[in-house]
Amino acid sequence: MKYNENQLQLLLADSRYQDIGALPSQFKAYDWKQMFIRPFGIKEFKLVSKAAALKDMTHMIRAIDLVITQDAGTLTIGDFYYIMMWLRIHSIPKTPVVVNWECGERVLVHKQTNVVVPNEEPYELPEDLSLYREEPCGTHNTEAVYKSEIEIISLDEEGEENFAKQVLPEGFDFPRAKHIEGLGKALADPERVMLTAAAQWVMGDTVVDKFKRMEDASDEEGMAMLDTGTALNELLQHGLKEVVQIKCRRCMKAEPYHINLTPTSFFP
Numbered sequence: 618m619k620y621n622e623n624q625l626q627l628l629l630a631d632s633r634y635q636d637i638g639a640l641p642s643q644f645k646a647y648d649w650k651q652m653f654i655r656p657f658g659i660k661e662f663k664l665v666s667k668a669a670a671l672k673d674m675t676h677m678i679r680a681i682d683l684v685i686t687q688d689a690g691t692l693t694i695g696d697f698y699y700i701m702m703w704l705r706i707h708s709i710p711k712t713p714v715v716v717n718w719e720c721g722e723r724v725l726v727h728k729q730t731n732v733v734v735p736n737e738e739p740y741e742l743p744e745d746l747s748l749y750r751e752e753p754c755g756t757h758n759t760e761a762v763y764k765s766e767i768e769i770i771s772l773d774e775e776g777e778e779n780f781a782k783q784v785l786p787e788g789f790d791f792p793r794a795k796h797i798e799g800l801g802k803a804l805a806d807p808e809r810v811m812l813t814a815a816a817q818w819v820m821g822d823t824v825v826d827k828f829k830r831m832e833d834a835s836d837e838e839g840m841a842m843l844d845t846g847t848a849l850n851e852l853l854q855h856g857l858k859e860v861v862q863i864k865c866r867r868c869m870k871a872e873p874y875h876i877n878l879t880p881t882s883f884f885p
């Protein structure tokens with residue numbers, strides 16, 4: 618426990634704190650079931666600035682640790698990014714996350730009226746194509762992403778059968794926030810990049826430990842770890858689905874857009 622009962626009571630006298638409710642992991646990775654959080658203040662924003670400037674998530678973890686009642690380093694990576702989004706939304710509510718993109722579709726435009734045939738499903742091709750010219754849409758779109766549009770992937774809350782399937786086998790653990798930096802390094806290593814998705818599930822204090830355990834095992838055991846890790850990565854995926862549907866304001870073409878939430882996202 619990060620705080621004892623008395624310390625927690627003192628902390629919660631600060632009315633900015635609130636119960637965050639369910640986390641995407643459904644608390645399956647922890648021995649606690651409740652977490653309080655408050656929005657960032659300037660002190661934390663200085664750490665977020667440092668994380669953005671140095672491209673080092675360690676400082677983001679430190680900032681988050683200052684505003685939650687549990688240990689930020691041990692959060693699952695899925696929960697960590699969910700909390701980061703919560704903080705982005707609640708700390709600077711007047712400036713939503715904005716995405717900018719240029720439409721890459723082609724459009725049919727009526728030669729006389731300049732009316733665009735909408736690129737919507739079902740697509741209706743005009744009868745007399747000679748009245749239209751084809752051109753790239755090229756519209757520059759700016760769209761704010763609202764909380765309701767961000768999809769959360771949660772582990773199953775209930776359902777005995779699913780729950781049984783979502784218990785970790787011995788020797789494996791959820792990848793945690795404290796591993797984010799190490800995972801970044803592994804992903805930049807050609808010999809490890811393709812193994813990282815599986816290896817992150819092997820038990821270990823650091824990402825180096827995780828890989829070492831897999832590499833030091835016999836060939837057969839190592840391959841079994843790789844196989845199990847790959848399966849867990851599919852089964853226990855949770856957190857933010859960082860893809861939202863965006864729509865071109867001119868031609869109505871809808872497409873998925875990947876929101877890349879980083880410390881820089883806190884400085885619009």
Ligand SMILES: [Zn+2]
Nearest residue numbers: 720754865868
């Ligand atoms: Zn368009």
